[in-house]
Amino acid sequence: xxxxxxxPQALSIQEGENATMNCSYKTxxxxxxxxxxxxGRGLVHLILIRSNERxxxxxxxxxxxxTSKKSSSLLITASRAADTASYFCATDGNQGGKLIFGQGxxxxxxx
Amino acid sequence: EAQVTQNPRYLITVTGKKLxxxxxxxxxxxxxxxxxxxxxxxxxQIYYSMNVEVTDKGDVPEGYKVSRKExxxxxxxxxxxxxxxxxxxxxxxxxxxxxxxxxxxxxxxxVV
Numbered sequence: 001x002x003x004x005x006x007x008p009q010a011l012s013i014q015e016g017e018n019a020t021m022n023c024s025y026k027t028x029x030x031x032x033x034x035x036x037x038x039x040g041r042g043l044v045h046l047i048l049i050r051s052n053e054r055x056x057x058x059x060x061x062x063x064x065x066x067t068s069k070k071s072s073s074l075l076i077t078a079s080r081a082a083d084t085a086s087y088f089c090a091t092d093g094n095q096g097g098k099l100i101f102g103q104g105x106x107x108x109x110x111x
Numbered sequence: 112e113a114q115v116t117q118n119p120r121y122l123i124t125v126t127g128k129k130l131x132x133x134x135x136x137x138x139x140x141x142x143x144x145x146x147x148x149x150x151x152x153x154x155x156q157i158y159y160s161m162n163v164e165v166t167d168k169g170d171v172p173e174g175y176k177v178s179r180k181e182x183x184x185x186x187x188x189x190x191x192x193x194x195x196x197x198x199x200x201x202x203x204x205x206x207x208x209x210x211x212x213x214x215x216x217x218x219x220x221x222v223v
Contacts, residue, residue: 030209042115042201042214043154086154090212097161097208098169099144103153 005102006089012108019076021105022070023089030092032065033073037086037104046074046087081111117202117215124192124222129207132187132218134202142205143185144169144212145177146196154201160185161208192222 007022023032031050035043049056049065049072056063062075064069086104092102115136124130134148136143144159146169156169160179175189185204189196199219203212 033211035212040199042216043203044214045175045211048216052151052214086167092209097142097159097167099159099208099212100156100170101146101154102202103151 002110006087006105008105009103010106010108013043013079015079015081015109017079017109019079019107019109021074021087021107023072023074023102025072025089025091025093026070027093028093029067032063032072032074033090033096033099034061035088035090035101037088039085043088044055076107077108081109081110083107084109114212115202115204115213115215117200117218120216120218122220124220126193126222127191130189130192130220132133132175132189132200132202132220133134134185134187134215135183136185136204136213137183138181138204138213140204140206140213141182142210142212143179144203145185145187146201146203147171147196148201148217149198157187157200159208192220195221196220197222 033048034046037043060077065072086106088104090101118133141162145157146154148154155171158177160166202215205212
């Protein structure tokens with residue numbers, strides 16, 4: 001089952017612009033995480049936001065969480081060509097040891 | 112260096128020939144998990160382990176086996192691989208199921 005669904009599936013922007021990706025999920029959660037994947041490589045953890053948090057920052061990353069709407073957004077400010085990657089949200093879905101990933105947003109940042 | 116190591120990185124095999132993909136972590140993590148990644152389907156969890164000798168099914172466990180005899184190792188076993196198991200496989204570990212997960216570099220498996 002796909003707990004997290006990212007939107008858009010693909011996003012193309014110019015260097016310096018901001019990139020916003022959204023994630024929706026279906027069931028209650030304990031936390032939500034965002035990961036980044038460079039082409040075909042292992043995922044790298046970016047940020048974790050707990051269900052009782054509404055916003056979290058890490059460098060150029062800003063994550064928001066709206067549990068009433070079951071949605072989260074990841075904002076990358078002042079994007080760089082090196083930010084080109086796929087971005088995934090992951091939730092626990094309150095399902096024991098499961099960690100459920102969405103299908104990802106493919107971000108392309110053009111220099 | 113803290114890492115999750117998968118082997119092999121690439122594997123081409125024939126239908127029905129048993130294979131094992133190894134996964135080892137050096138962070139003393141209790142939680143380990145296997146995923147497969149297919150185009151358009153994202154990452155899907157195959158099996159996970161909350162601790163030694165404790166394993167449980169993820170969303171797509173059919174055709175796979177795992178074992179957790181030691182904390183650091185979590186091998187993925189395909190007893191009789193089929194072409195629909197051709198995929199990119201990732202192992203991950205973490206302090207717990209709901210904490211930051213550390214991923215291996217992936218194993219690209221082709222079953223012909």
